[in-house]
Amino acid sequence: MNPMFIVAIPLVLVIVGMVLNSIGLSFDQPQGSTEQDPAKRAAIEGEAYRRFFDLQRSRAVKRQQRIGQYAWLLIIAIIGSSIWLYMYTVNKTALTSQIAALQTLAKEEGNETVLSVTLKDGSQVKYLIKSPPADTLDAATKESITKGKVSTWDMEQSGTILSVGESPLPLGVALKVSIDPIIKKD
Numbered sequence: 001m002n003p004m005f006i007v008a009i010p011l012v013l014v015i016v017g018m019v020l021n022s023i024g025l026s027f028d029q030p031q032g033s034t035e036q037d038p039a040k041r042a043a044i045e046g047e048a049y050r051r052f053f054d055l056q057r058s059r060a061v062k063r064q065q066r067i068g069q070y071a072w073l074l075i076i077a078i079i080g081s082s083i084w085l086y087m088y089t090v091n092k093t094a095l096t097s098q099i100a101a102l103q104t105l106a107k108e109e110g111n112e113t114v115l116s117v118t119l120k121d122g123s124q125v126k127y128l129i130k131s132p133p134a135d136t137l138d139a140a141t142k143e144s145i146t147k148g149k150v151s152t153w154d155m156e157q158s159g160t161i162l163s164v165g166e167s168p169l170p171l172g173v174a175l176k177v178s179i180d181p182i183i184k185k186d
Contacts (some may be wrong), residue, residue, distance in 0.1 A: 003088055006081040013074050021067060084171070104129075 030048035035041040101118040107128070117125040 003085055006088075010074065010078045010081055013077055017067075017074065020070075021046050021063075129134050 026070045030045070030052040033041045033044040033048070035044055098120040099117055101116075103116045103118070105114045105116055106112075107114055113129040115127040115129055117127070119125065
């Protein structure tokens with residue numbers, strides 16, 4: 001599921017709540033009395049205003065209860081979507097740091113190279129390595145490749161990988177991943 005749906009769910013709930021909260025608002029007044037006697041008219045209108053006030057108060061209390069229930073639903077949706085988005089981010093981030101093995105393979109047809117990445121969960125990701133002509137590489141891509149050496153301090157902080165291939169890896173290999181791989185469970 002796309003993470004934007006998880007962000008959109010609480011937003012849609014907020015908008016629906018705003019629309020539902022605005023439905024049924026009325027600014028009515030009770031009808032006036034046609035009584036000619038001012039004392040009787042005041043008593044009738046006072047009773048009408050009292051009934052109207054009681055009706056509006058009971059509606060407001062019911063509305064507050066519904067809004068409270070909806071607010072709890074919204075809070076649960078926001079917390080749930082936040083947890084889901086956090087787990088999604090952690091899984092996507094952790095997936096890239098869970099590499100168990102790297103291997104270069106030859107393609108069956110042609111003489112192109114394939115980089116096979118085996119993750120710790122057993123799934124394999126394969127990338128086709130293409131060598132573009134030297135004149136098509138943009139300056140930003142060339143500048144992003146570091147040509148320096150790794151310091152001793154950096155080496156103390158890093159892990160170790162055992163090379164079990166037929167030939168050692170040459171210096172100067174730089175790969176830029178620009179497409180999503182196909183993940184296959186083996």
